[in-house]
Amino acid sequence: MKLINIFAFILIFFVIGSNSLKILGVFPTGSKSHFAIGKAIVDALHDAGHDITVMSPFPQKKPLERYRDIDFTEIKDKYEKEMNINPFDFGKMPIFMMVPMMSTFGMGVMDDILSYSSVQELLKSKEKFDVCIVEIFFMETYMALAEHHGCILIGFTTFNAVGMIDEITGNISPTSYVPMPFLDYTDKMTFIERLWNTVYTQYEKILFHVLEVPIQYRIYRRHFPDAKKSFYEMVKSPAIIFQNSHVSTSSPRPYMPNVIEVCGIHVKAAKPLPDDLQEFLDSAVDGAIVFSMGSFIQSKNFPIDKRNALLNVFGRLKQKVLWKFEEDLPNKPKNVKISSWLPQRDVVAHKNVKVFITHGGLLGTTEAMYEGVPLLGIPIFGDQKMNMNNAVAKGYGLVVNFDDITEEKIESALTKLLNDPKYFETAQSLSKIFNDRPMTPQESVVYWTEYAYRHKGAEHLKSAGSDLYYFQLISLDVYFVLFLIFVVNAMIDFYVVRYLYRRFFRKSSDKPSKKQKKN
The missing domain is CATH 3.40.50.2000 (Glycogen Phosphorylase B;)
Structure with a gap:
């Protein structure tokens, strides 16, 4: 009987072990609220039996088995002292200044984090992982860690879809009823709100390509000189995007099949109070x-x-x-x-x-x-x-x-x-x-992470739209050609009508009348 129990234990051990994934979580922002979402995602995966390594400025207070911290708290503390941001003043900042400020700050922190000793140690080790989960928030270069460590990439956002998610997935966010997160609009906008929402959406896209990409490209090549993917290929490589949203807290809108809503991922069963x-x-x-x-x-x-x-x-x-x-x-x-x-x-x-x-x-x-x-x-x-x-x-x-x-x-x-x-x-x-959902947010995270791994990056979920430039995605080039055809056709019609008028009507009007001939 004892031999059977031992054999059963060994069998279970190997079955669980063989299904266990090595997961690298990259949660670089110094905000506890951002970290809470990333931590909840890897906690769900840890509870499902997977091995977790987390890069963040919030290391665990009590060590866990199968859970390792790569800590850069020193970087967070340094920037908190230097910035000394008053959140009430931050709230008064014009919206058109907020995004470039956060973007510039994020990229500066990113360079320091990737240069930090514990992170460099991991990079130089080239340790292999199965899945890399990265927060997407003005610091896309961290996505390169997936290729560097030979694993599938999954992204997540801490709030509703941002413009960057559209870039990655080929998703479309109609500005007529999908407000940008930093604007205080709902899905039912007035004309002026739709106007500003459209302007701001395009402003963010221009900032990304003009301000962010050149700087991030240099950081990307500095820290990942052997990367085979171009910067844009790397940015568009996530298999799945976990998004902290749900129709009950925001509003209905279109998503690609690889965008998975997990709002409530951080909410666990209530504990007894002090x-x-x-x-x-x-x-x-x-x-x-x-x-x-x-x-x-x-x-x-x-x-x-x-x-x-x-x-x-x-x-x-x-x-x-x-x-x-x-x-x-x-x-x-x-x-x-x-x-x-x-x-x-x-x-x-x-x-x-x-x-x-x-x-x-x-x-x-x-x-x-x-x-x-x-x-x-x-x-x-x-x-x-x-x-x-x-x-x-x-x-x-x-x-x-x-x-x-x-x-x-x-x-x-x-x-x-x-x-x-x-x-x-x-x-x-x-x-x-x-x-009222078919799966809890925790179950969704585990299922889709394992799904992406089982199907080697789940390329079949990715839209061809992610390979298009924005002007192609919204068919601006097609509309431009149609407009040219209309203009050319209108010009041809104009000249034909003018020619016919001059050829037949103008000549007949120039002929002298009978009265004129008599005189």
Whole structure:
């Protein structure tokens, strides 16, 4: 019997081992919210039995088996000190400056990361992997790691489709109803909004080809001198794109078959809360409000007048308020509890939470959508305004812009969200749509990653559109030729008509009449 058990164990070991993939995750941005999506993707793959190596500035605190970190925290810390960005000032930056700024910054960081000692050690080792998963966010050169390590490439984005995804996949984003993420539009745009959305979309494409490509090409050739693919071939080589979006949180739009939506990938089963938070929320018999501005934006940096406006409103509520506030808050009302850190996913899941006040980041809004909790948004920058405008358009959220925070506006918005049942009912309805899927986001990630590997890059999923230039993809060349044909034909018709007029009508009109002949 023991021999049979040992044999069964050995058999299972080899079966699992033979199906295990070596996966390299490349998550270079210094944003915890971006990293959270990449980490959730590789966690799902790790849970499925695959071996994980992760390049990021956020190494694990507790080592795991089959999970290795290639850490470059030093680079992140260096740039955070040099940049010293105030997120509230960042939100006031004109939209046409934001993209080139982020692009230039990203490419500078990319060169430093690829030169960093631990990354160079990996590059020089030429260790073989089966799959490389790379975040796509103004730093496409990291995709070259897939060819360098002899593996299939998979990309992911932390929000809805950006212009770069269209470049990679041949996807089409009609500017008439697909807003760019950094614009605060929904899919139902006015003429002026459609005009600006079109202009901004083309502006991003021009920036990529004129500003980014020359710089990234030099970085690409410097760090990957033996690469056989051209820069454009490398950029268009992902087998699959995982995208942090879903129709319930954004809007319906076309995608190519290799673009897989995995919104909610970071949302796991709610865990028990720390005793103090559990007791506070359990005792909220009239309901509770959770207030968090995420990891990058800190509530302690709110101007005093806006902070006091919020506290005055909270003090008049019968609901309890749990606020992520990073320092001591004197004179706070009795119904307000502050904490420098919150297990956000877990507190939003508490049955007594009636409203979530948020900056509108996609992680927090997704967690609220998962639980069916209405939103009050205070968006600052990036895709936050678009996320919150979607919540308003769908009927489960309201917005108070940061510059407009007053007691009257905050109190009016909270009164509506707490007392009008339509917001809660809509949030619950959309939550059912969000969770009603054939596979969970985690299952989708595992299935499609293994699918791409099984089918050696899944070339059959790739559209021929990805091989076309943009003007070919939208048939500008065809329309131009048709326009020329129309112009030439119109000119020919004009000259023919003029000739016939001169040949027959003008000559006959020039002949003298009988009266003229008599005279």
